[in-house]
Amino acid sequence: MTQTLLHIDTSARHHGSVSRDLSARIVDRLSPDHLIHRDLSQALPQITEAWVGATFTPDDVRTDAQRETLALSDRLVDELAAADTIVIGTPMYNFGIPASLKAWVDLIARVGRTFEYTETGPRGLLTGKRAIIAIATGGAEIGSDADFASGYLRFVLGFMGVTDVQIVAADRLNADQDAALDSAAAQITALAA
Structure with missing residues:
Protein backbone atom coordinates (compact mmCIF):
# COMPACT_ATOMS: atom_id res chain seq x y z
CA MET A 1 0.00 0.00 0.00
CA THR A 2 1.40 3.39 -1.01
CA GLN A 3 1.98 5.76 1.90
CA THR A 4 1.99 9.54 1.47
CA LEU A 5 3.59 11.64 4.18
CA LEU A 6 3.19 15.39 4.70
CA HIS A 7 6.30 16.78 6.41
CA ILE A 8 5.89 20.24 7.94
CA ASP A 9 8.84 22.19 9.33
CA THR A 10 8.18 25.35 11.32
CA SER A 11 11.41 26.45 12.98
CA ALA A 12 12.75 29.84 11.96
CA ARG A 13 16.21 28.26 12.23
CA HIS A 14 17.49 26.13 9.36
CA HIS A 15 20.89 25.28 10.84
CA GLY A 16 21.08 23.79 14.29
CA SER A 17 17.32 23.34 14.62
CA VAL A 18 16.48 20.41 16.86
CA SER A 19 12.87 20.21 15.66
CA ARG A 20 13.96 20.10 12.00
CA ASP A 21 16.48 17.36 12.80
CA LEU A 22 13.91 15.32 14.73
CA SER A 23 11.19 15.62 12.08
CA ALA A 24 13.68 14.61 9.35
CA ARG A 25 14.69 11.57 11.39
CA ILE A 26 11.04 10.62 11.82
CA VAL A 27 10.46 10.90 8.06
CA ASP A 28 13.53 8.70 7.45
CA ARG A 29 12.23 6.17 10.00
CA LEU A 30 8.82 5.99 8.33
CA SER A 31 10.29 5.79 4.81
CA PRO A 32 7.16 6.95 2.90
CA ASP A 33 6.49 6.14 -0.75
CA HIS A 34 5.55 9.75 -1.47
CA LEU A 35 6.71 12.82 0.45
CA ILE A 36 5.19 16.31 0.49
CA HIS A 37 7.40 18.82 2.30
CA ARG A 38 6.08 22.18 3.50
CA ASP A 39 8.50 24.62 5.15
CA LEU A 40 6.64 27.31 7.09
CA SER A 41 9.72 29.35 8.02
CA GLN A 42 8.77 31.83 5.31
CA ALA A 43 5.58 32.81 7.10
CA LEU A 44 2.18 32.16 5.61
CA PRO A 45 -0.27 35.04 5.21
CA GLN A 46 -2.74 35.78 7.97
CA ILE A 47 -6.42 35.27 7.25
CA THR A 48 -8.27 38.42 6.23
CA GLU A 49 -11.86 39.59 5.98
CA ALA A 50 -11.83 38.71 2.26
CA TRP A 51 -10.56 35.20 3.09
CA VAL A 52 -13.27 34.64 5.71
CA GLY A 53 -15.93 35.89 3.29
CA ALA A 54 -14.67 33.54 0.58
CA THR A 55 -14.70 30.51 2.88
CA PHE A 56 -18.32 31.14 3.82
CA THR A 57 -19.41 31.61 0.20
CA PRO A 58 -20.64 28.36 -1.36
CA ASP A 59 -18.12 27.04 -3.89
CA ASP A 60 -20.56 27.14 -6.80
CA VAL A 61 -21.11 30.91 -6.42
CA ARG A 62 -17.57 32.04 -5.51
CA THR A 63 -16.13 34.74 -7.69
CA ASP A 64 -12.77 34.38 -9.42
CA ALA A 65 -11.32 36.80 -6.87
CA GLN A 66 -12.62 34.64 -4.01
CA ARG A 67 -11.15 31.52 -5.62
CA GLU A 68 -7.79 33.31 -5.89
CA THR A 69 -8.07 34.37 -2.23
CA ARG A 75 -3.40 23.77 -1.75
CA LEU A 76 -2.61 23.37 1.95
CA VAL A 77 -5.86 21.46 2.58
CA ASP A 78 -5.21 19.27 -0.48
CA GLU A 79 -1.73 18.41 0.87
CA LEU A 80 -3.24 17.47 4.21
CA ALA A 81 -6.04 15.45 2.64
CA ALA A 82 -3.57 13.53 0.45
CA ALA A 83 -1.41 12.50 3.40
CA ASP A 84 -1.74 9.26 5.30
CA THR A 85 0.74 10.53 7.90
CA ILE A 86 1.55 14.08 8.97
CA VAL A 87 4.91 14.83 10.60
CA ILE A 88 5.22 18.27 12.16
CA GLY A 89 8.55 19.52 13.47
CA THR A 90 8.09 22.52 15.72
CA PRO A 91 9.93 24.42 18.39
CA MET A 92 8.07 25.84 21.34
CA TYR A 93 8.24 29.63 21.15
CA ASN A 94 7.12 31.47 24.27
CA PHE A 95 5.23 28.41 25.55
CA GLY A 96 3.23 27.92 22.32
CA ILE A 97 3.59 27.15 18.65
CA PRO A 98 5.31 29.47 16.14
CA ALA A 99 3.07 32.06 14.48
CA SER A 100 3.72 30.42 11.10
CA LEU A 101 2.26 27.13 12.36
CA LYS A 102 -0.78 28.95 13.77
CA ALA A 103 -1.25 30.63 10.36
CA TRP A 104 -1.15 27.15 8.74
CA VAL A 105 -3.82 25.94 11.18
CA ASP A 106 -5.99 28.97 10.40
CA LEU A 107 -5.67 28.31 6.66
CA ILE A 108 -6.52 24.59 6.88
CA ALA A 109 -9.31 24.63 9.48
CA ARG A 110 -12.08 25.00 6.91
CA VAL A 111 -15.71 24.14 7.43
CA GLY A 112 -16.81 21.76 4.70
CA ARG A 113 -13.21 20.82 3.86
CA THR A 114 -11.56 19.62 7.08
CA PHE A 115 -14.53 19.62 9.46
CA GLU A 116 -18.28 20.05 9.41
CA TYR A 117 -21.00 21.00 11.83
CA THR A 118 -23.65 18.39 12.60
CA GLU A 119 -26.68 18.24 14.88
CA THR A 120 -24.44 16.62 17.51
CA GLY A 121 -21.56 19.09 17.12
CA PRO A 122 -18.48 19.42 14.94
CA ARG A 123 -17.11 16.38 13.11
CA GLY A 124 -13.63 16.08 11.64
CA LEU A 125 -13.37 15.07 7.99
CA LEU A 126 -9.72 13.98 7.96
CA THR A 127 -10.17 10.60 9.61
CA GLY A 128 -7.87 7.61 9.26
CA LYS A 129 -4.66 9.65 9.41
CA ARG A 130 -1.73 9.56 11.79
CA ALA A 146 3.79 25.81 30.68
CA ASP A 147 3.11 23.69 27.56
CA PHE A 148 0.52 25.40 25.37
CA ALA A 149 1.85 23.74 22.21
CA ALA A 170 13.08 16.95 23.08
CA ASP A 171 12.11 19.15 25.98
CA ARG A 172 14.12 21.15 28.50
CA LEU A 173 17.11 21.24 26.14
CA ASN A 174 18.66 24.10 28.12
CA ALA A 175 18.59 22.01 31.31
CA ASP A 176 20.16 18.82 29.93
CA GLN A 177 20.57 18.75 26.16
CA ASP A 178 22.16 15.31 25.97
CA ALA A 179 19.38 13.67 28.00
CA ALA A 180 16.67 15.45 25.97
CA LEU A 181 18.20 14.38 22.65
CA ASP A 182 18.75 10.80 23.85
CA SER A 183 15.13 10.63 24.99
CA ALA A 184 13.85 11.95 21.65
CA ALA A 185 16.04 9.48 19.74
CA ALA A 186 14.59 6.60 21.79
CA GLN A 187 11.07 7.86 21.10
CA ILE A 188 11.79 7.90 17.35
CA THR A 189 13.24 4.40 17.47
CA ALA A 190 10.08 3.19 19.21
CA LEU A 191 7.78 4.59 16.50
CA ALA A 192 5.98 1.99 14.44
CA ALA A 193 6.97 2.34 10.78
Whole structure:
Protein backbone atom coordinates (compact mmCIF):
# COMPACT_ATOMS: atom_id res chain seq x y z
CA MET A 1 0.00 0.00 0.00
CA THR A 2 1.40 3.39 -1.01
CA GLN A 3 1.98 5.76 1.90
CA THR A 4 1.99 9.54 1.47
CA LEU A 5 3.59 11.64 4.18
CA LEU A 6 3.19 15.39 4.70
CA HIS A 7 6.30 16.78 6.41
CA ILE A 8 5.89 20.24 7.94
CA ASP A 9 8.84 22.19 9.33
CA THR A 10 8.18 25.35 11.32
CA SER A 11 11.41 26.45 12.98
CA ALA A 12 12.75 29.84 11.96
CA ARG A 13 16.21 28.26 12.23
CA HIS A 14 17.49 26.13 9.36
CA HIS A 15 20.89 25.28 10.84
CA GLY A 16 21.08 23.79 14.29
CA SER A 17 17.32 23.34 14.62
CA VAL A 18 16.48 20.41 16.86
CA SER A 19 12.87 20.21 15.66
CA ARG A 20 13.96 20.10 12.00
CA ASP A 21 16.48 17.36 12.80
CA LEU A 22 13.91 15.32 14.73
CA SER A 23 11.19 15.62 12.08
CA ALA A 24 13.68 14.61 9.35
CA ARG A 25 14.69 11.57 11.39
CA ILE A 26 11.04 10.62 11.82
CA VAL A 27 10.46 10.90 8.06
CA ASP A 28 13.53 8.70 7.45
CA ARG A 29 12.23 6.17 10.00
CA LEU A 30 8.82 5.99 8.33
CA SER A 31 10.29 5.79 4.81
CA PRO A 32 7.16 6.95 2.90
CA ASP A 33 6.49 6.14 -0.75
CA HIS A 34 5.55 9.75 -1.47
CA LEU A 35 6.71 12.82 0.45
CA ILE A 36 5.19 16.31 0.49
CA HIS A 37 7.40 18.82 2.30
CA ARG A 38 6.08 22.18 3.50
CA ASP A 39 8.50 24.62 5.15
CA LEU A 40 6.64 27.31 7.09
CA SER A 41 9.72 29.35 8.02
CA GLN A 42 8.77 31.83 5.31
CA ALA A 43 5.58 32.81 7.10
CA LEU A 44 2.18 32.16 5.61
CA PRO A 45 -0.27 35.04 5.21
CA GLN A 46 -2.74 35.78 7.97
CA ILE A 47 -6.42 35.27 7.25
CA THR A 48 -8.27 38.42 6.23
CA GLU A 49 -11.86 39.59 5.98
CA ALA A 50 -11.83 38.71 2.26
CA TRP A 51 -10.56 35.20 3.09
CA VAL A 52 -13.27 34.64 5.71
CA GLY A 53 -15.93 35.89 3.29
CA ALA A 54 -14.67 33.54 0.58
CA THR A 55 -14.70 30.51 2.88
CA PHE A 56 -18.32 31.14 3.82
CA THR A 57 -19.41 31.61 0.20
CA PRO A 58 -20.64 28.36 -1.36
CA ASP A 59 -18.12 27.04 -3.89
CA ASP A 60 -20.56 27.14 -6.80
CA VAL A 61 -21.11 30.91 -6.42
CA ARG A 62 -17.57 32.04 -5.51
CA THR A 63 -16.13 34.74 -7.69
CA ASP A 64 -12.77 34.38 -9.42
CA ALA A 65 -11.32 36.80 -6.87
CA GLN A 66 -12.62 34.64 -4.01
CA ARG A 67 -11.15 31.52 -5.62
CA GLU A 68 -7.79 33.31 -5.89
CA THR A 69 -8.07 34.37 -2.23
CA LEU A 70 -8.52 30.72 -1.22
CA ALA A 71 -5.95 29.25 -3.63
CA LEU A 72 -3.15 28.81 -1.07
CA SER A 73 -5.55 27.51 1.56
CA ASP A 74 -6.94 25.01 -0.97
CA ARG A 75 -3.40 23.77 -1.75
CA LEU A 76 -2.61 23.37 1.95
CA VAL A 77 -5.86 21.46 2.58
CA ASP A 78 -5.21 19.27 -0.48
CA GLU A 79 -1.73 18.41 0.87
CA LEU A 80 -3.24 17.47 4.21
CA ALA A 81 -6.04 15.45 2.64
CA ALA A 82 -3.57 13.53 0.45
CA ALA A 83 -1.41 12.50 3.40
CA ASP A 84 -1.74 9.26 5.30
CA THR A 85 0.74 10.53 7.90
CA ILE A 86 1.55 14.08 8.97
CA VAL A 87 4.91 14.83 10.60
CA ILE A 88 5.22 18.27 12.16
CA GLY A 89 8.55 19.52 13.47
CA THR A 90 8.09 22.52 15.72
CA PRO A 91 9.93 24.42 18.39
CA MET A 92 8.07 25.84 21.34
CA TYR A 93 8.24 29.63 21.15
CA ASN A 94 7.12 31.47 24.27
CA PHE A 95 5.23 28.41 25.55
CA GLY A 96 3.23 27.92 22.32
CA ILE A 97 3.59 27.15 18.65
CA PRO A 98 5.31 29.47 16.14
CA ALA A 99 3.07 32.06 14.48
CA SER A 100 3.72 30.42 11.10
CA LEU A 101 2.26 27.13 12.36
CA LYS A 102 -0.78 28.95 13.77
CA ALA A 103 -1.25 30.63 10.36
CA TRP A 104 -1.15 27.15 8.74
CA VAL A 105 -3.82 25.94 11.18
CA ASP A 106 -5.99 28.97 10.40
CA LEU A 107 -5.67 28.31 6.66
CA ILE A 108 -6.52 24.59 6.88
CA ALA A 109 -9.31 24.63 9.48
CA ARG A 110 -12.08 25.00 6.91
CA VAL A 111 -15.71 24.14 7.43
CA GLY A 112 -16.81 21.76 4.70
CA ARG A 113 -13.21 20.82 3.86
CA THR A 114 -11.56 19.62 7.08
CA PHE A 115 -14.53 19.62 9.46
CA GLU A 116 -18.28 20.05 9.41
CA TYR A 117 -21.00 21.00 11.83
CA THR A 118 -23.65 18.39 12.60
CA GLU A 119 -26.68 18.24 14.88
CA THR A 120 -24.44 16.62 17.51
CA GLY A 121 -21.56 19.09 17.12
CA PRO A 122 -18.48 19.42 14.94
CA ARG A 123 -17.11 16.38 13.11
CA GLY A 124 -13.63 16.08 11.64
CA LEU A 125 -13.37 15.07 7.99
CA LEU A 126 -9.72 13.98 7.96
CA THR A 127 -10.17 10.60 9.61
CA GLY A 128 -7.87 7.61 9.26
CA LYS A 129 -4.66 9.65 9.41
CA ARG A 130 -1.73 9.56 11.79
CA ALA A 131 0.20 12.58 13.06
CA ILE A 132 3.60 12.67 14.74
CA ILE A 133 4.67 15.96 16.25
CA ALA A 134 8.33 16.53 17.11
CA ILE A 135 8.57 19.36 19.65
CA ALA A 136 11.78 20.94 20.90
CA THR A 137 11.74 23.20 23.96
CA GLY A 138 14.41 25.16 25.74
CA GLY A 139 13.02 25.11 29.25
CA ALA A 140 9.40 24.01 29.31
CA GLU A 141 8.47 20.39 29.90
CA ILE A 142 5.99 18.84 27.47
CA GLY A 143 2.75 18.14 29.33
CA SER A 144 3.44 20.73 32.04
CA ASP A 145 1.33 23.78 32.81
CA ALA A 146 3.79 25.81 30.68
CA ASP A 147 3.11 23.69 27.56
CA PHE A 148 0.52 25.40 25.37
CA ALA A 149 1.85 23.74 22.21
CA SER A 150 1.31 19.97 22.39
CA GLY A 151 -2.23 20.09 23.78
CA TYR A 152 -3.29 22.70 21.24
CA LEU A 153 -1.90 20.73 18.30
CA ARG A 154 -3.43 17.49 19.58
CA PHE A 155 -6.80 19.21 19.97
CA VAL A 156 -6.87 21.04 16.64
CA LEU A 157 -5.78 17.95 14.69
CA GLY A 158 -8.42 15.89 16.52
CA PHE A 159 -11.04 18.54 15.74
CA MET A 160 -10.29 17.91 12.05
CA GLY A 161 -10.47 14.13 12.53
CA VAL A 162 -6.80 13.25 13.07
CA THR A 163 -7.02 11.50 16.43
CA ASP A 164 -3.95 9.24 16.19
CA VAL A 165 -1.42 11.84 17.39
CA GLN A 166 1.97 10.99 18.89
CA ILE A 167 4.41 13.45 20.43
CA VAL A 168 8.18 13.09 20.18
CA ALA A 169 9.61 15.49 22.74
CA ALA A 170 13.08 16.95 23.08
CA ASP A 171 12.11 19.15 25.98
CA ARG A 172 14.12 21.15 28.50
CA LEU A 173 17.11 21.24 26.14
CA ASN A 174 18.66 24.10 28.12
CA ALA A 175 18.59 22.01 31.31
CA ASP A 176 20.16 18.82 29.93
CA GLN A 177 20.57 18.75 26.16
CA ASP A 178 22.16 15.31 25.97
CA ALA A 179 19.38 13.67 28.00
CA ALA A 180 16.67 15.45 25.97
CA LEU A 181 18.20 14.38 22.65
CA ASP A 182 18.75 10.80 23.85
CA SER A 183 15.13 10.63 24.99
CA ALA A 184 13.85 11.95 21.65
CA ALA A 185 16.04 9.48 19.74
CA ALA A 186 14.59 6.60 21.79
CA GLN A 187 11.07 7.86 21.10
CA ILE A 188 11.79 7.90 17.35
CA THR A 189 13.24 4.40 17.47
CA ALA A 190 10.08 3.19 19.21
CA LEU A 191 7.78 4.59 16.50
CA ALA A 192 5.98 1.99 14.44
CA ALA A 193 6.97 2.34 10.78
